[in-house]
Structure formats: C-alpha cells, structure tokens
Amino acid sequence: MIDFQSILTSINEAVIHEKDKGKIADYIPELAKIDINNFGIHLIDSQQENYAAGNSDEQFSIQSISKVLSLSMVLGLIGEKVWKRVDVEPSGDPFNHLSLLELENGIPRNPLINPGAIVIADILVSQLENPKEEFLAFVQNIANDYTIDYDKEVAKSEKRTGFMNFAAANLLKSYDNLNNDVDVVLDFYFHQCSLSMSCAQLTHIFYMFMNHGKCRRNKAYLTLSQVKRINAIMLTCGFYDEAGEFAFEVGLPGKSGVGGGIVALLPNKFCVATWSPGLNPKGNSKLGMLALEKLTTQTELSIF
Numbered sequence: 001m002i003d004f005q006s007i008l009t010s011i012n013e014a015v016i017h018e019k020d021k022g023k024i025a026d027y028i029p030e031l032a033k034i035d036i037n038n039f040g041i042h043l044i045d046s047q048q049e050n051y052a053a054g055n056s057d058e059q060f061s062i063q064s065i066s067k068v069l070s071l072s073m074v075l076g077l078i079g080e081k082v083w084k085r086v087d088v089e090p091s092g093d094p095f096n097h098l099s100l101l102e103l104e105n106g107i108p109r110n111p112l113i114n115p116g117a118i119v120i121a122d123i124l125v126s127q128l129e130n131p132k133e134e135f136l137a138f139v140q141n142i143a144n145d146y147t148i149d150y151d152k153e154v155a156k157s158e159k160r161t162g163f164m165n166f167a168a169a170n171l172l173k174s175y176d177n178l179n180n181d182v183d184v185v186l187d188f189y190f191h192q193c194s195l196s197m198s199c200a201q202l203t204h205i206f207y208m209f210m211n212h213g214k215c216r217r218n219k220a221y222l223t224l225s226q227v228k229r230i231n232a233i234m235l236t237c238g239f240y241d242e243a244g245e246f247a248f249e250v251g252l253p254g255k256s257g258v259g260g261g262i263v264a265l266l267p268n269k270f271c272v273a274t275w276s277p278g279l280n281p282k283g284n285s286k287l288g289m290l291a292l293e294k295l296t297t298q299t300e301l302s303i304f
C-alpha cells in the first residue's frame with residue numbers, strides 16, 4: 001500500500017522552500033493580486049480516500065482547466081460532430097497563439113488552446129438556453145458541490161484585457177467557425193475560465209476522468225470512448241508547448257491553468273490537483289510541475 005499522505009506531506013515541505021517560485025500571470029490584472037507563497041496539493045484515490053497538504057482547500061481561478069469541462073459538456077450534447085470544427089493535434093505553441101489558426105483555415109489545433117476552447121464555447125452558446133447557468137450547474141453536479149461559482153471580478157478583469165482572445169474570436173468568425181457574436185461567446189468563455197475552485201474540489205470533479213466517466217456518486221457523464229479521448233487530448237495538449245515536458249517529467253494526462261492550478265490523473269488509480277500561482281515561462285505552475293514530478297517518481301506510478 002502506498003502511503004499517499006506522507007508522500008504529499010513531504011512534497012509540500014520540499015516545494016515550499018524552493019526559492020524560485022515562478023511568476024504570477026499579470027495579464028489578467030485580478031490574478032496579479034494573489035500571494036505567490038500559496039501551495040496546495042490534494043489527491044483522491046479510486047476508493048475515494050482523500051489526502052492533502054498545504055492550502056488545498058483555498059479556492060483559486062481554474063482558468064484553462066475549465067476547457068476540459070466545457071469540452072466534456074459539448075461531447076455530451078453533440079457528440080463526435082465537434083471534431084468537424086476543432087482538431088486533436090498538439091499545437092507546440094503557446095496557449096494564445098494565432099498563427100496556426102490562420103495557416104489552417106480557422107480550424108483550431110485542439111480544444112485546449114484558446115482558439116479551440118472559444119469554438120467549444122460557441123457550441124455551448126448555440127446549444128444552451130442559459131449557457132452560464134447551465135454550464136455552472138453541469139460542473140456543480142459532477143462535483144456534487146453547489147458552492148462552486150464563477151469569480152465575476154476575474155471574468156470582468158479578463159474582459160478588459162483579453163485582446164488576444166478578441167483577436168482569436170474575430171479570426172474564427174472570419175473563417176466561418178464562430179456562429180454567435182464575438183462578445184457573447186467571449187463573455188461565456190471569460191466566465192468559464194473564472195470558475196473558482198480548491199485543489200480538493202478539482203479532484204472531486206476530475207475523479208470522473210480516472211473512473212470511466214463516472215462521478216463520485218457513480219453517475220456516468222461521459223462514455224468510455226469519450227473519456228479515453230479526453231485523457232488522450234490532456235496528455236498531448238494539456239500543457240500547450242510544454243505537453244512533451246510534462247509527459248517526460250510527470251507521465252500523466254493533465255491540464256494546467258494560468259491561475260497556477262494543475263490537475264492530473266492515473267486511470268483507475270488516483271486524481272491529483274496542485275496549486276501554486278507562480279508560473280514558468282510556458283505558463284504552467286512551476287511548483288505544481290515539480291510537485292507532480294516528485295509524486296510520480298516517489299510512488300513509481302505513471303501511465304508509462
């Protein structure tokens with residue numbers, strides 16, 4: 001039996017003493033207010049035992065981690081048709097780059113970079129009567145936690161400074177790959193990214209990706225084939241131009257966000273989330289990556 005609790009406790013001890021904690025994302029002004037010294041880690045295993053260390057119950061902005069959840073909702077609503085509008089190849093580019101979008105005629109490389117997630121947001125806006133309310137309810141239901149909410153200040157803050165996302169949405173529109181108004185789609189997208197969660201709450205949602213699409217109450221949200229595909233996309237595209245490095249160092253499917261969160265999982269075994277707001281130059285949490293590398297090294301568990 002692996003003693004997850006002592007491993008998490010020792011990882012916490014080791015990483016909080018690191019001098020270089022990375023740099024907080026300040027292009028969304030509201031995120032720049034967070035204390036860089038935060039670190040939390042939470043793990044849930046297949047038996048639903050929970051282990052934690054550090055500030056694992058403090059909420060933060062999940063940002064791009066939400067892209068996995070919007071993709072999951074879209075797959076449930078329109079199924080495989082989604083792949084006509086967005087591809088499944090790693091981009092090898094930063095999350096907000098637009099050059100490939102132009103080269104590839106408005107079909108984003110994958111749903112986990114910004115242009116791809118904006119297409120997914122457009123589909124939700126088309127499919128749902130009250131997109132923000134229904135998406136939030138979808139997330140709350142998976143978690144069985146009705147306290148989860150958007151952080152309206154973060155959404156507003158990003159709306160004021162999200163020039164690259166406005167550029168992406170306009171480019172998509174010019175290629176006929178955005179059906180709704182740019183402002184409406186981005187309002188939804190900025191809210192989706194502003195979801196606030198703790199490491200514990202994140203693992204309680206992402207539990208379903210390690211449990212054949214079924215949440216902690218055993219309700220199925222995704223088919224086996226959909227979970228397989230989403231995990232494959234997380235592995236190949238979950239860390240933008242650092243997906244290779246994450247597979248190399250950590251060896252798990254996962255997803256990061258510029259709020260400093262990372263969630264990762266080993267099918268049938270565990271789901272883990274870390275939070276440390278300092279980012280490395282590729283936009284992934286510096287201490288989060290280090291902590292997860294230590295976890296898979298010390299437990300000798302990875303998909304490889």
Ligand SMILES: NC(=O)CC[C@H](N)C(=O)O
Nearest residue numbers: 063064095114193257258
């Ligand atoms: N990598 C991220 O977490 C980016 C999400 C952020 N909302 C953006 O669109 O820029």
